[in-house]
Structure formats: C-alpha cells, structure tokens
Amino acid sequence: MKIRLERDVLAEAVQWAARSLPTRPSVPILAGLLIRTSDEAVVLSSFDYETSTQVHARAQVSDEGQVLVSGRLLSDICRSLPNKPVDISTDDSRMELTCGSARFTLQTLPVADYPALPTMPEQTGTVASDEFARAVSQVVVAAGRDELLPVFTGVRMEIDGETISLLATDRYRMALKELTWSPASPSSSGAALVPAKVLADTARSMTAGESVSISLSGASQGDGLIGFQGTGSGGQRETTTRLLDGEFPKVRHLMSIQPQLTVRGATAEIIDAAKRVALVAERNTPLRMLIGDGTITLEAATGDQAQASEALAATVDLHGAAEPSLEAAGFNPNYLLDALGALDAPFVDFAFTAPGKPCLLTGLAELDGEPMTDYRHVIMLMRLPASR
Template identity: 50%
Template structure:
C-alpha cells in the first residue's frame, strides 16, 4: 500500500474515526484504525463491535492494500503534521511509514487478518436535512442519562412515523422532546429505535456541518439486536440499538393544560441562575419565585451563604415558587435556541415545561423540555 493525500483531509478523517475507538479495548486490534486503499480512494474505518465509523478520502494511489495502526496515535500525529503539505504513506513490512515535508514517522502495524469485518449498512429508511437533524439531536441528547447501570436511560429514542421524526431523551429527572420532519422511503413507514446518546450526538455533530441530507438506515426495531446507520457525504456510522421495548411512556408526563405561564429572557435568566448558584453546593437547587412583580431567583449554601436576584418576567397565574437543579435548568435554557423561555406550571411539585419563543412572543413549535422540581423547605 502506497499513496499520497492532503494533510487536512487525512487528519480530519482519522480524527473522526479515532474519536469512537475504545480507550481500553477488549482485544488490541479494536484500538486500531483500518486504512484500506482501492480505486484511488482511502477508506479509514474503526469498529468496536458496537459502533463502526468509516470515511472515504480521495488519494493519489501508487499501490492498493490495507494496514492497521493505532487510531489514537495516528490521529495525534496527523493533527500535528506541517500544514498545507501532502502526506506520503506507505506500508513497509510490519510498519507504516508516514512522511510530510521533513517530518517522518514509522509506526508499528497490527495484523489486518485479526480485524473484525465491519457490519453491513442496514436498508435505507429515508433521509433528513443534515443541519436540522444535528440541531435536533443536540437539543435532546443532553437530557439522556449517564448511569450505565440503567442502559435504557442512556439512549435517545427515535420515533419514525410517516413524515414525522421525533427524538426523546430522559434521565428520569428531565425530558427533552424534539419533533422534525423527514422524507421516508415508504410513506407508511413506522418504527422506533433507541440509540446510544453519545454515539448519536457525535455522529450528528459531524454530519450536520457537511450539509445536504443524512440517510437513516434501520434494521430491527426497539430491541438491542437491531442496528441503525447514518450516512452523510463520504461518512457512515452504524450502531447497535439499545433494548427499548420497555421504554417508559414519557409523553404522558406532559399535562394537557397548564394554569400558570411565565416568559423570561433566556440569556438574562441563564446568567442570573449561574450567578446565584455560586453559593450553593453541588445539586443544591435554585428557587424561582414568580409573581405579578416578576421573578426572584434564590439559592442557599453552607454556613448561611445566601444569594438572590430579581429580574423582569411576564407572568400570569397565582404566585408560585418552584425549585430546580441549576445545571438541568441552565442546560434546558441553552437547548431552546431562542431568545425567550416560556415556563408552564400547574403546581410547585409537578413537572414544569419550558418551550422556546421568538422575539415576537410566539411559541416556536417542535421542542419541549420538561424538568422535575425539587421539594425544598423555606
């Protein structure tokens, strides 16, 4: 194997592939990035039996072939190579030689024959706008759980029905729901899939800036034995599905109507919550008191440390004081992608819902963030 490739294209391809490689692989070859050259293209791939990544790059090939090297090491090297210079790579015996300008590296290779075969991409289910998909995933994935002992909560549920695509994630203390449209291959297509949140977030973040459309490929539905694939440009990712057969009916947490509503500037409230919570210990809630006079944000910490700050807010309903985890509140506000947050309440101890609104005050449909309040004494 011998080829020449542009430095930036190589560094970008290797970095994306290496990002998902396991830091402590069950077998050494799973820490490797597979470089395979054929028909004037370089295929860079990684696989850990759960997630596979592959990207194609145009190269000037002198000889086809394949080699397997440490993905993370190769990513660090290609990132540090001299800019705007082509990279010459050749497999020589049991080593890979990499030359860029006056920089030269020799890396040991691993047995190609020991590397597992990448899974086949499932059948295409439809396409979705790349930028819209990336934005929607970013809004939802942050609400997924991080407790690996509860794998179901670490996923993002994708609900596909006709031209509707819904993303849902919850860690039991909050719930994010984003609804967008997509183009199914079959107008009557319907399926649900529970995808690991981290994999989905990394994939969407990478494919979004490429523009165009993302192809969603799916096999199985709702079980851990299924697989989902995403293709955008020259990149593709496959991931096993989590078992979502017992996923809770989280939509029922949204009340049919609410008795109180507040409208608060997102940027101002975010700053106030961060400032006031400086006196609070980790996981200590902040209290939001809404009334006709506006909003007062308060927090208390150890050794009688206290903080409060008043700010403008438009409120309708009986006065109410509700307490939230400040991190969950700030993350929810950040996910709105809008200048105004609309809070809807029924009771201080029942879930509150935050939705985005534009400069004209109109609610922006499609995203809802439900957050569970924390019971506190005054």
C-alpha cells in the same frame, strides 16, 4: 499500498475514525485503525463490536492495498505533522509515513484478524444535516450518563411517516424534539433506542453536506442496527451502532400538561441571572424561583456563608384558578441552564401545574406568542423547605 494525501485531509479523517476506538479494548486488535484504498480515495475504519466508523478521504493512489495500525498512535502523529503532503507506503510488516523531513515507521497489525464491519442497513430516509444536528443537540442534554442504567443513556428515535421524534430522559428531566424528514416510504414507522453519545457525535460531524441518510434495521421491534451516512469537510462519513436494549419509559404524557400557572420571560436574561445566582448554590440544593406579580426572583444560598438573588420582569398568568397555589419553584440549576440553552428561542414559557410537579419549558418567538411545541423540555422540580 502507496498513497499521497494532504496533511489536513489525513489528520481530520484519522481523528474522526479514531474517535470511537475503545480506551480499553476487549481484544487488542480493536485498537487498530484499518486503512484501505478505494478508487481515488483512502477509507479509514474502526470498530469495537458496538460502533463502526468509516471515512472516505481524497488521495492519490499509486498502489492499492490495506493495512491495520494503532489508531491512537496514528492520530497523535497526524496532529503533529508539518503542513506538507503526506506519503504512506507499506510492506509486509510496517507502514512508513513521510511528511516533509518527518518520517515515522509503524508496526502493522494482522488485517486477517480484524473483524468485518457491519453492513449498512437499507436506507430509511434522509434529513437536513443542520436541522438534524440542532435537534440532536437539543435532546441529548436530557440523556443520562450512568452506564449502570443503559436505557436512560439513549435517545429514543420514533419514525411516523414524514416526522421523526427524538426523546431523551434521565428520570429527572425529559426532552422531546419533532422534525420533518424525507422517508424512503410514506408509510415508514418504527422506533429505536440509539446511544446518545454516538448520536450526538455523529450528527455534529456530518453537517458539511446538505443531508444525512438514516438507515434502520429492526425498526418495528426497536432493536438491531442503525446507520448514518453524511458528509464531513474531508469527504463521506459513515457510522453504524447497535441499538440499546430495554423498554424506554413512557414519558410523553408529561409533554402535554395543563398548566395552572405560566411564567414568560426573556431567555437570555434568565440564563444570565441563573448563572450569577447559581454561583452560591450549595451542591444538591435548589435554585428557587419566587413567582410574583409581573416579576420572578431567582435565589440560591450556601447556608449562611453566601446568598444571592436577582429579580427579573416576567409575564405571570393564572389558568383556571382564582388564587395561585404555587408561589415558588425549586430547580436544579444545571438542569435549568441546560434546558434554557437548548430552547433556541428568544423567550421561554414555564408551565407549572402544582408544587412538586413537573415544569414544562417551551420556546416563544414573541413574548405574547404561541409556544413553539416542536421542542419541549420537562424538569422535575426539587422539594423546597417549608420555610425560608
């Protein structure tokens, strides 16, 4: 194999393909990055038996071929190269990389031992790349990180005709985003539980093109394989990943609560105040929201060592109750900030039912407008002490 390509094109392609390489591969061969030629491009691939990545990069191909080398080492090398064209050539046991006066020789791995990458399933539909990336970023904040509970580390993707719903929960918060897309069939339907980390990385990396193609197999059973095809700044990118097993908890009903009390305020103001007050919040203690007449006050403390409070103007409304039964709510400060940051709206509506019950957050385009229900975020409230 003999190819030439630009340094930035190579560095970006290698970095993207190598990002899913396992830190501790079950088989040493999986630490390799497969490089092969294809017409006027070079294709870089990685696979760990769960997730596969492929990226097509523009290149001048003199001699065709393929080679397998250490992916992380090649990634480190590419980041350090001078800004000059890169020449890559191979023989039976070595790959030589030359960039200006810099020259590297890498021992190759046996290509014959490398596993075959999964076949991309048949296309299920396409979605606007920027909308998809924004939707995924809004939902993954609520996904769990505990690998011992894998079902909570995924995002449930539900397909119903021209609507995709993304749903995530870690048991203490839930996020739901609904967006429109272009299905391959108007009657498309199905559900899949996609690893949240893979979904987030993939959606974020495919925004250079107009759309992302989603390909789902085993959609009716909620298992199998899902694939994504899109465009990065250097060329076409493809990812497949195995879906997670297990039954996703039924939490959709929490997204349609009937509030007893609602609080509305400016999102940015509440974020800034919550960040300031949370500086003195002791670990595993709530950030208190005291609800008054036309105001909310955020409070936090670390015992007697430090206390903080900040009052903000807010619109407080009762719904079907003569007197409010909820005068204060306790939030995990990190969960509250994650939710407010994901809303992507100038104003926020807090919908409360009763003390200790979940709180529903939705965005508002205007303070007195209707809630924007395409994105809903639920936070389980923390128990507050009986007295302050």
